[in-house]
Amino acid sequence: MNSINLDNKNLAGVVTPEQIAAYDKAATEAIYQLDNATGEGSDFLGWVSLPGEITDAQIDDINTTAKNLADNCEVVVAVGIGGSFLGAKAVIDALSDTFAPTQKVVFAGQNIGEDYLHQLLNFLKNKTYGIIVISKSGTTTEPAIAFRLLREKLEAKLGKAEASKRIVAVTDASKGALRKMADTEGWKTYIIPDNVGGRFSVLTPVGLLPISVAGFDIKALVEGARAMQIATMKPGAENLAQTYAMTRNALYNAGKKIEILVNYNPRLHYMAEWWKQLYGESEGKDGKGIFPAAVDFSTDLHSMGQWIQDGERTIFETVLSVENPDHTVVIPTDADNLDGLNYIAGKRVDEVNKMAELGTRLAHIDGGVPNMRITIPSITERHLGELIYFFERACGISGYILGVNPFNQPGVEDYKRNMFALLEKPGYEQQTADIKKRL
Numbered sequence: 001m002n003s004i005n006l007d008n009k010n011l012a013g014v015v016t017p018e019q020i021a022a023y024d025k026a027a028t029e030a031i032y033q034l035d036n037a038t039g040e041g042s043d044f045l046g047w048v049s050l051p052g053e054i055t056d057a058q059i060d061d062i063n064t065t066a067k068n069l070a071d072n073c074e075v076v077v078a079v080g081i082g083g084s085f086l087g088a089k090a091v092i093d094a095l096s097d098t099f100a101p102t103q104k105v106v107f108a109g110q111n112i113g114e115d116y117l118h119q120l121l122n123f124l125k126n127k128t129y130g131i132i133v134i135s136k137s138g139t140t141t142e143p144a145i146a147f148r149l150l151r152e153k154l155e156a157k158l159g160k161a162e163a164s165k166r167i168v169a170v171t172d173a174s175k176g177a178l179r180k181m182a183d184t185e186g187w188k189t190y191i192i193p194d195n196v197g198g199r200f201s202v203l204t205p206v207g208l209l210p211i212s213v214a215g216f217d218i219k220a221l222v223e224g225a226r227a228m229q230i231a232t233m234k235p236g237a238e239n240l241a242q243t244y245a246m247t248r249n250a251l252y253n254a255g256k257k258i259e260i261l262v263n264y265n266p267r268l269h270y271m272a273e274w275w276k277q278l279y280g281e282s283e284g285k286d287g288k289g290i291f292p293a294a295v296d297f298s299t300d301l302h303s304m305g306q307w308i309q310d311g312e313r314t315i316f317e318t319v320l321s322v323e324n325p326d327h328t329v330v331i332p333t334d335a336d337n338l339d340g341l342n343y344i345a346g347k348r349v350d351e352v353n354k355m356a357e358l359g360t361r362l363a364h365i366d367g368g369v370p371n372m373r374i375t376i377p378s379i380t381e382r383h384l385g386e387l388i389y390f391f392e393r394a395c396g397i398s399g400y401i402l403g404v405n406p407f408n409q410p411g412v413e414d415y416k417r418n419m420f421a422l423l424e425k426p427g428y429e430q431q432t433a434d435i436k437k438r439l
């Protein structure tokens with residue numbers, strides 16, 4: 001079966017194959033650390049073997065819960081932020097019909113936008129809805145606010161007992177406010193394993209439950225991840241995750257501090273958002289780390305294209321290229337040809353898209369932008385599963401080569417501390433006094 005592929009031959013002369021190969025020893029060591037839990041953050045390596053450990057019984061159980069929610073609710077709101085949001089959003093968006101008139105799964109808790117929440121509550125007003133509330137810590141402010149609002153309205157509409165049948169909590173086995181609430185109220189729960197961090201959790205119920213509610217095949221997603229787990233297990237030239245990790249580090253150390261993940265298929269927009277979190281939170285620490293950025297081409301060629309072609313030469317790009325779109329649209333011939341497009345009449349739109357990609361790649365290489373290319377045969381559950389595990393595995397390897405702990409996120413706490421101090425949260429009295437002096 002075709003799988004995803006990686007081409008790292010077009011690096012604009014910035015690094016040579018020998019310079020990349022120089023990272024071989026570090027990459028081999030990183031793979032050993034990941035597989036034997038000898039590196040930093042070794043308490044958070046549950047994701048490494050996760051795809052191979054998910055049982056059919058677990059998948060069936062998630063599918064049953066999802067069907068129950070989907071059958072009994074017009075809409076299900078998945079409430080979560082960061083790693084408790086992006087994976088599900090990425091997969092659901094990639095697999096969904098962009099113009100489908102109704103969406104089974106909508107999201108909340110990924111922002112604190114008052115207008116967003118107002119519009120969501122308004123959208124749900126005359127609908128039967130369910131809630132999947134997802135928080136590993138069980139204490140994150142953004143989803144907690146959204147959940148409180150959604151739950152209050154649901155209970156007011158259906159009564160506590162009926163509402164409870166439509167609430168599922170995905171959280172820690174024993175810690176956090178959400179666990180306490182779920183146990184008290186008797187909601188159905190799923191556990192996020194202790195050893196799987198938020199941004200690596202899409203293949204746990206965090207991602208699998210909303211994806212299943214949206215009607216997609218989570219078994220195929222997990223099988224794809226499992227195939228990639230096997231394919232990237234051993235160190236060596238065939239290991240795509242290792243090659244990607246080594247190439248990124250070689251480019252970084254050659255002055256390319258920004259990686260732009262490029263897609264030519266708008267269905268992958270949120271895959272790039274998920275990828276940004278995975279790499280940004282894993283590598284951006286200790287004053288180090290490639291800045292992960294993302295663009296949608298050709299849309300952003302008309303906005304960011306100038307900078308990428310011609311701006312400061314600190315970037316490289318990694319293109320996500322889908323070989324086969326699901327649908328065929330052919331450009332028609334026009335008798336008058338006033339728009340001058342008859343030269344491409346009879347071609348599929350994707351042929352034009354592929355030429356845009358090729359032309360852009362050549363132009364960017366000429367402009368000194370190293371180009372890596374990841375090809376995906378098509379956007380299916382299986383290939384998305386492969387892609388997810390590929391990026392996770394490569395992230396672990398890359399972070400260890402870089403010399404950071406890829407599995408913590410100490411920097412995320414700083415804004416929370418300030419926000420709590422400003423909101424005068426009990427327990428933050430001293431911080432409140434200190435921060436007020438700065439205002």
Ligand code: PA5
Nearest residue numbers: 082083084135136137140198199
């Ligand atoms: O990767 C991470 O750990 C974070 O992005 C978390 O997923 C995010 O902060 C949400 O945390 P929680 O699931 O505890 O609500």
